[in-house]
Amino acid sequence: QVQLMESGGGLVQAGGSLRLSCTASGSIFSNNAMGWYRQAPGKQRELVAIMITGGSTNYANSVKGRFLISRDNAKNTVYLQMNSLKPEDTAVYYCYGVIVAHDSTPWGSRDYWGQGTQVTVSN
DSSP: EEEEEEEHHHHHHHTOEEEEEEEEESSEEEEEEEEEEOTTTTTTTTTEEEEETTOOEEGGGTTTEEEEOOOOOOOOEEEEOOOOOGGGEEEEEEEEEEEEEETOOOEEEEEEEEEOOOEEEEE
């Protein structure tokens, strides 16, 4: 069983910063990618940022230059530093992982999601 647990959401004024954290726990064999998606009310869930084991990253155009994703592979933890926040960044942010569990059947990676953490940016 693999679980993702997020922390760090909250309410912040426009122009402010927040840091999200997500730790994967459980029977992890390998952690191939971790990242963040978000979903605003009435909108589809969208990729915010993702980091593949090895260091490659991908960011949504709307957050490039403002958000920074980082990972601590030893701790199976991913971080999202969000700077210069805008009201349009308001959403539920979901941690995402592509993980192989020791007891996976059939053997292989699968997608895991956290429960989500609310980020609200006020004017």
